[in-house]
Amino acid sequence: IVLFITHTHKRNNTPRGPPGPPPLPLIGNLHQLHNSSPHLCLWQLAKLHGPLMSFRLGAVQTVVVSSARIAEQILKTHDLNFASRPLFVGPRKLSYDGLDMGFAPYGPYWREMKKLCIVHLFSAQRVRSFRPIRENEVAKMVRKLSEHEASGTVVNLTETLMSFTNSLICRIALGKSYGCEYEEVVVDEVLGNRRSRLQVLLNEAQALLSEFFFSDYFPPIGKWVDRVTGILSRLDKTFKELDACYERFIYDHMDSAKSGKKDNDNKEVKDIIDILLQLLDDRSFTFDLTLDHIKAVLMNIFIAGTDPSSATIVWAMNALLKNPNVMSKVQGEVRNLFGDKDFINEDDVESLPYLKAVVKETLRLFPPSPLLLPRVTMETCNIEGYEIQAKTIVHVNAWAIARDPENWEEPEKFFPERFLESSMELKGNDEFKVIPFGSGRRMCPAKHMGIMNVELSLANLIHTFDWEVAKGFDKEEMLDTQMKPGITMHKKSDLYLVAKKPTT
Numbered sequence: 001i002v003l004f005i006t007h008t009h010k011r012n013n014t015p016r017g018p019p020g021p022p023p024l025p026l027i028g029n030l031h032q033l034h035n036s037s038p039h040l041c042l043w044q045l046a047k048l049h050g051p052l053m054s055f056r057l058g059a060v061q062t063v064v065v066s067s068a069r070i071a072e073q074i075l076k077t078h079d080l081n082f083a084s085r086p087l088f089v090g091p092r093k094l095s096y097d098g099l100d101m102g103f104a105p106y107g108p109y110w111r112e113m114k115k116l117c118i119v120h121l122f123s124a125q126r127v128r129s130f131r132p133i134r135e136n137e138v139a140k141m142v143r144k145l146s147e148h149e150a151s152g153t154v155v156n157l158t159e160t161l162m163s164f165t166n167s168l169i170c171r172i173a174l175g176k177s178y179g180c181e182y183e184e185v186v187v188d189e190v191l192g193n194r195r196s197r198l199q200v201l202l203n204e205a206q207a208l209l210s211e212f213f214f215s216d217y218f219p220p221i222g223k224w225v226d227r228v229t230g231i232l233s234r235l236d237k238t239f240k241e242l243d244a245c246y247e248r249f250i251y252d253h254m255d256s257a258k259s260g261k262k263d264n265d266n267k268e269v270k271d272i273i274d275i276l277l278q279l280l281d282d283r284s285f286t287f288d289l290t291l292d293h294i295k296a297v298l299m300n301i302f303i304a305g306t307d308p309s310s311a312t313i314v315w316a317m318n319a320l321l322k323n324p325n326v327m328s329k330v331q332g333e334v335r336n337l338f339g340d341k342d343f344i345n346e347d348d349v350e351s352l353p354y355l356k357a358v359v360k361e362t363l364r365l366f367p368p369s370p371l372l373l374p375r376v377t378m379e380t381c382n383i384e385g386y387e388i389q390a391k392t393i394v395h396v397n398a399w400a401i402a403r404d405p406e407n408w409e410e411p412e413k414f415f416p417e418r419f420l421e422s423s424m425e426l427k428g429n430d431e432f433k434v435i436p437f438g439s440g441r442r443m444c445p446a447k448h449m450g451i452m453n454v455e456l457s458l459a460n461l462i463h464t465f466d467w468e469v470a471k472g473f474d475k476e477e478m479l480d481t482q483m484k485p486g487i488t489m490h491k492k493s494d495l496y497l498v499a500k501k502p503t504t
C-alpha cells in the first residue's frame with residue numbers, strides 16, 4: 001500500500017511529457033513510421049496529437065516539432081539545449097567518430113570545427129572564389145544538353161543534375177573530377193546512363209546515413225541483429241572504400257605540393273583540400289588537425305554539398321513542368337532581360353526576382369531535408385508546459401511547418417508570387433514558417449553556396465531550352481511528387497525529358 005501510494009503520488013507530481021500515440025511494448029511506435037517518407041507519417045500523427053508530439057522508437061524517446069511557434073522555441077529561445085546531434089551508428093562510422101561538423105555532438109570540439117569551417121571554407125569570400133568553377137560547370141552541363149537538343153535524344157535530367165553537382169563539388173573540394181577514373185556503374189536502365197564509382201559510393205553512404213540500425217534503438221541485442229542482417233558489413237565496406245578514396249585525394253595533393261606542379265583543373269582557385277592541408281601546420285586550434293579530421297570534413301562536403309542541391313533543382317523543374325504558367329512567367333523574365341546572351345552568369349541572376357521566388361517556393365514545398373538533421377537535448381527542459389527529458393531525440397518537421405494552413409494561404413499550391421510580396425530570406429532566425437536550411441547554431445553553414453548552385457543552374461536550364469516530357473512516358477506518373485527514402489529527399493521517378501530550342 002505504501003509503495004502504491006508513493007508511486008501514485010510521484011506520478012501525479014511528475015511534469016507531463018508532450019502528448020503522443022500510445023507505444024507498444026518493446027518496439028514503441030516504430031510500426032507507425034515507414035522509411036520512405038517519415039516526415040509524412042509524422043505530419044499525419046501531429047494532426048492527431050499536436051505540434052509538440054512525443055513517441056518512442058524502441059528504447060529511444062523522441063519528440064517531433066510541427067509548428068513554426070514551437071520551432072522558434074527549440075531553434076532560437078532554447079537553441080543551446082537543442083544544439084547537439086545524436087551519434088547513431090551510420091553517421092558515427094562515416095564521420096570518423098564525430099570528427100566532422102555535421103554529426104559531431106555539441107561541445108568545445110564542434111565549436112572549434114565550426115569556426116574552422118566558417119572562417120576557411122564557407123566564408124562569403126571563399127564562396128565567391130568558387131564562382132568560376134560554378135559557372136564553368138553549369139556551362140559544361142548546358143553544352144552537353146545542347147548536344148541532346150541537336151540530336152533530338154531523350155535526357156535523364158535527374159542523372160544529368162546529379163553528375164553536375166557531383167562534378168562541381170569534386171572541383172571545389174579536390175580541384176578536379178576524380179570520379180571517372182574509377183570503375184563506372186550503369187544506373188539508368190532506360191538510357192544506360194552511368195555513374196562514377198565515387199558517385200556510387202557517395203550514394204551508398206547517403207543511404208547508410210538514414211538506414212535503420214537496430215543497435216541505435218535496441219542497444220542490448222541490436223548489434224547482433226545488425227551483424228546478422230549484414231548492414232554492419234555493408235557500412236564497413238563503404239567506409240573502407242571511401243576512406244581509400246579520401247586518402248588518395250589527399251596524398252595526390254601532397255605530392256603535387258611537393259613537386260610544385262598543380263595537377264588541377266582550377267588554375268588559381270584553392271580547393272578545399274589545399275586549404276585544409278595548409279591548416280595542418282596551424283597551431284591556433286585547440287586540437288591537432290590530422291588526416292582523419294580532413295577526411296571527415298570531406299565527407300560532409302560531398303554528402304551535404306551534392307544531394308540537396310541536385311534534389312532541389314529536380315523538384316524545381318518538376319514543379320515548373322507541372323505548372324506551365326509559372327514556367328512561362330519565369331522563362332519570360334530570364335529571356336526578356338538576357339535573351340541575347342548565351343549564358344546567364346551569377347551577376348545576371350541577381351536581377352531575376354521571380355526566378356529567386358521560384359527557388360524559395362521550391363524549398364518551401366520540397367525541402368531536401370524535410371526533418372532537418374536530428375538534434376538531441378543536453379538537459380531536461382520545459383517547452384510550453386511539457387517536460388522534455390535530457391537525451392531526447394528531436395526532429396523538426398520543416399515539411400509540415402511549411403505547409404501549415406495557419407501560416408500559408410493555399411499551402412499546397414506552387415505559387416512563387418507569395419515570396420515576391422515578402423522579404424523572407426529563409427534565414428530561419430526570425431521567420432520559422434519556412435526553414436529548409438534549419439536555424440540556430442546548427443543551421444546549414446553553406447546556405448549561400450547551396451542557393452547559388454540552384455539559382456545559376458536553373459536560370460540556364462530554362463533560358464537555353466524549352467522542356468517537354470519525352471514521348472512514351474506517362475506524364476502524370478513522371479511528374480508526381482513521390483520520394484525516395486534517404487537522408488536527402490529525392491524525387492522517386494527520374495525526369496526523362498526532351499530539350500528544345502526556344503520557339504520565340
Ligand code: HEM
Nearest residue numbers: 102304305308369372373436437438439442443444446450
Ligand atoms: C540547397 C542546398 C542545401 C540545403 C537545403 C541544406 C540544408 C541543410 C539542413 C536542413 C541542415 C541541418 C540544419 C539544422 O539541423 O538545423 C544542413 C546542415 C549542414 N549543411 Fe547544408 N544544405 C544545403 C547545401 C549545403 C552545401 C552546398 C554544403 C557544403 C558544401 C552544406 C553543408 C552543411 C553542413 C556541414 C551542415 C551541418 C551543420 C552543423 O551541424 O553544424 N549544405 N544543411
